Amino acid sequence: MSQIKTLAIVGVGLIGGSLSLALKSKRAVGRVIGVGRTRANLDEALKLGIIDETASLQEAATADVIFVATPVAQMPPVFAALRPHVGPNTIITDGGSTKQDVVAAARASLGEKFSQFVPAHPIAGTEKTGAAAAFATLYEKRKVVVCREAETSAVAVDIVESMWRATGAEIHSMTAANHDDVFAAVSHLPHLLAFALVDMLAALPPADDYFKFAASGFRDFTRIAGGSPEMWRDITLANRDAIREQLAIYRARLDKFDLWLADPSVQNTANVEASYARASAARNAWQRHIEYGEPMPKLASGGQVE
Amino acid sequence: MSQIKTLAIVGVGLIGGSLSLALKSKRAVGRVIGVGRTRANLDEALKLGIIDETASLQEAATADVIFVATPVAQMPPVFAALRPHVGPNTIITDGGSTKQDVVAAARASLGEKFSQFVPAHPIAGTEKTGAAAAFATLYEKRKVVVCREAETSAVAVDIVESMWRATGAEIHSMTAANHDDVFAAVSHLPHLLAFALVDMLAALPPADDYFKFAASGFRDFTRIAGGSPEMWRDITLANRDAIREQLAIYRARLDKFDLWLADPSVQNTANVEASYARASAARNAWQRHIEYGEPMPKLASGGQVE
Numbered sequence: 001m002s003q004i005k006t007l008a009i010v011g012v013g014l015i016g017g018s019l020s021l022a023l024k025s026k027r028a029v030g031r032v033i034g035v036g037r038t039r040a041n042l043d044e045a046l047k048l049g050i051i052d053e054t055a056s057l058q059e060a061a062t063a064d065v066i067f068v069a070t071p072v073a074q075m076p077p078v079f080a081a082l083r084p085h086v087g088p089n090t091i092i093t094d095g096g097s098t099k100q101d102v103v104a105a106a107r108a109s110l111g112e113k114f115s116q117f118v119p120a121h122p123i124a125g126t127e128k129t130g131a132a133a134a135f136a137t138l139y140e141k142r143k144v145v146v147c148r149e150a151e152t153s154a155v156a157v158d159i160v161e162s163m164w165r166a167t168g169a170e171i172h173s174m175t176a177a178n179h180d181d182v183f184a185a186v187s188h189l190p191h192l193l194a195f196a197l198v199d200m201l202a203a204l205p206p207a208d209d210y211f212k213f214a215a216s217g218f219r220d221f222t223r224i225a226g227g228s229p230e231m232w233r234d235i236t237l238a239n240r241d242a243i244r245e246q247l248a249i250y251r252a253r254l255d256k257f258d259l260w261l262a263d264p265s266v267q268n269t270a271n272v273e274a275s276y277a278r279a280s281a282a283r284n285a286w287q288r289h290i291e292y293g294e295p296m297p298k299l300a301s302g303g304q305v306e
Numbered sequence: 307m308s309q310i311k312t313l314a315i316v317g318v319g320l321i322g323g324s325l326s327l328a329l330k331s332k333r334a335v336g337r338v339i340g341v342g343r344t345r346a347n348l349d350e351a352l353k354l355g356i357i358d359e360t361a362s363l364q365e366a367a368t369a370d371v372i373f374v375a376t377p378v379a380q381m382p383p384v385f386a387a388l389r390p391h392v393g394p395n396t397i398i399t400d401g402g403s404t405k406q407d408v409v410a411a412a413r414a415s416l417g418e419k420f421s422q423f424v425p426a427h428p429i430a431g432t433e434k435t436g437a438a439a440a441f442a443t444l445y446e447k448r449k450v451v452v453c454r455e456a457e458t459s460a461v462a463v464d465i466v467e468s469m470w471r472a473t474g475a476e477i478h479s480m481t482a483a484n485h486d487d488v489f490a491a492v493s494h495l496p497h498l499l500a501f502a503l504v505d506m507l508a509a510l511p512p513a514d515d516y517f518k519f520a521a522s523g524f525r526d527f528t529r530i531a532g533g534s535p536e537m538w539r540d541i542t543l544a545n546r547d548a549i550r551e552q553l554a555i556y557r558a559r560l561d562k563f564d565l566w567l568a569d570p571s572v573q574n575t576a577n578v579e580a581s582y583a584r585a586s587a588a589r590n591a592w593q594r595h596i597e598y599g600e601p602m603p604k605l606a607s608g609g610q611v612e
Contacts, residue, residue: 123521143519178515185507186520190527193499196559198585201491204555207605209484211592213449214492215429219596220526221496226589229582236578240567247567249510251560253502258553261546272542276535279504283532286517290525299513 003028004163008060009067010035010078012045014125015095016069017134020050022167025136035060045131061085065093065163072096073234079109079117086113091156093118093163097183098238099147099176107149118160119147119176121183122169129228140168147176184242189250191232192243194225309334310469314366315373316341316384318351320431321401322375323440326356328473331442341366351437367391371399371469378402379540385415385423392419397462399424399469403489404544405453405482413455424466425453425482427489428475435534446474453482490548495556497538498549500531 034051
């Protein structure tokens with residue numbers, strides 16, 4: 001494992017800070033410089049040993065690897081500011097939760113240096129934010145998705161993948177479009193659905209009773225609705241095409257449920273139960289998979305709404 | 307606290323069995339007799355000391371208190387079978403997750419003995435079922451909702467509320483209609499939404515990738531989709547009016563989200579963020595309430611979809 005001499009982190013929060021701590025703990029990085037918007041957070045990062053110095057974006061451009069860990073909506077101006085200063089051997093990579101929009105922004109803003117950019121997404125996080133939330137083991141046994149484009153330098157991909165492997169993560173490759181579809185399904189759409197439900201219930205007249213009698217099922221179902229509104233607005237907007245595609249299918253399914261409940265015939269009652277049974281079987285198989293390592297059954301069996 | 311001489315439990319599963327164990331541990335019951343459909347489960351209940359004897363429904367009708375803890379769809383025939391044998395001082399109560407349908411069934415099937423029936427719903431449970439899942443502390447500090455009707459005997463309500471208080475539960479009173487609206491909101495609709503999402507994702511072509519990359523947010527959001535399809539079919543159908551009313555509002559909100567994402571203008575982007583922000587504020591206030599006992603802010607502020 002080769003060491004990265006200088007790593008620049010743009011956005012020294014949970015994601016960026018944890019990468020630094022992980023690499024430092026494995027001696028996989030020499031010097032880490034940090035770029036950020038708020039002095040207090042950078043001071044905290046210095047104090048915690050997450051970064052060795054603060055830097056401007058222009059100074060960050062001289063690093064060997066630049067990790068852009070800002071919210072995705074802030075990446076286009078970061079790329080544009082880096083472009084004139086980035087040398088031919090500098091590698092740029094990111095940690096954004098959406099990939100097609102980041103790739104498009106990088107292609108537009110990095111111009112001829114786009115081949116030096118490796119789009120990536122570490123699948124890890126907690127509810128906490130800021131440098132103080134960072135910890136060295138965040139990425140251990142977690143997945144990092146790398147979405148190389150046709151132009152992406154193979155050398156750059158190797159270095160970024162090695163960097164992530166050093167943190168204990170495992171690498172998965174996927175196109176940006178596949179990535180965005182997958183994470184719309186398992187993260188972005190569920191967030192939208194949970195936010196929408198909690199906002200609706202909080203606005204209805206019996207809201208106080210709703211929250212008074214809500215129990216553990218509600219607690220778990222809505223945990224993701226406690227996330228950052230700004231961050232999830234950005235992700236929702238950035239991945240709106242994939243989300244809308246799945247939301248359309250979901251809304252059609254809810255329409256079916258409404259029809260079934262409006263006319264609870266034997267057939268419609270069976271339709272409700274069949275949908276619940278397919279969901280329960282898949283969910284419980286997945287639970288056994290993540291908990292006990294049991295193999296997942298082949299899905300996409302086409303279980304269709306009637 | 308007066309002791310119940312003989313308690314009959316119809317349906318000796320997690321809910322019924324835990325009531326018996328809780329009352330026995332507090333010496334709040336003399337003898338417990340159990341009625342059930344499967345011999346193996348009754349034998350388990352005998353072995354675990356949950357029940358002292360098995361009984362027929364006719365024998366159960368001679369108890370001082372009869373607790374009907376079957377799935378709600380099985381309650382109407384249970385009430386009908388009990389009716390001719392129930393004495394004038396016997397109290398019947400239930401543990402069903404829906405109340406208007408149970409009240410209607412009891413009114414129809416118990417006839418002149420309907421005043422002896424106390425509709426109730428202990429808000430407790432785990433993912434497990436059967437007598438072997440029962441434990442004495444299930445109801446400690448949990449809520450029990452009692453939904454008395456105009457005809458309900460005040461003496462019967464007192465005895466049922468005392469019984470539940472003996473388990474460590476706290477009593478809340480509500481009309482059956484309010485109960486069903488509240489639990490549609492915080493339990494039944496979330497279950498339907500979670501089942502619908504998992505069934506949809508499991509049927510789409512990239513299902514294997516979806517479940518491969520699903521992480522902790524998805525795990526918590528879909529935990530309730532691992533529940534029993536039969537039980538949740540019954541609850542969904544039993545409470546379909548309240549569920550459909552809320553589902554209509556929810557579907558309208560999803561329609562709005564789709565419009566906002568189709569046209570991500572400054573205003574629509576702000577609409578997404580405002581909805582997420584209201585949800586996040588309510589969810590996090592509720593989390594602090596259940597975790598640290600902080601007071602809940604007044605909700606139902608009318609935060610409306612534009």
